[in-house]
Amino acid sequence: MISRVFRATLFALYQLCIVIGIAAMPLAMAARQAGVTIPVHRMLETVEAVYETTQPTDA
Secondary structure, three states: OHHHHHHHHHHHHHHHHHHHHHHOHHHHHHHHHOOOOOOHHHHHHHHHHHHHHOOOOOO
């Protein structure tokens, strides 16, 4: 039961990170013009990796 709640929470966190990334896109584009990068992709990769490791394996 707890693992199901944990996976659901991670899925919600992953979806929230995607929304944040989409919402921050205009800011990221402006920052890139100024020569600065915003590391949203690192956050997404980390959350995605953790979420995928919690998926049950098909035996």
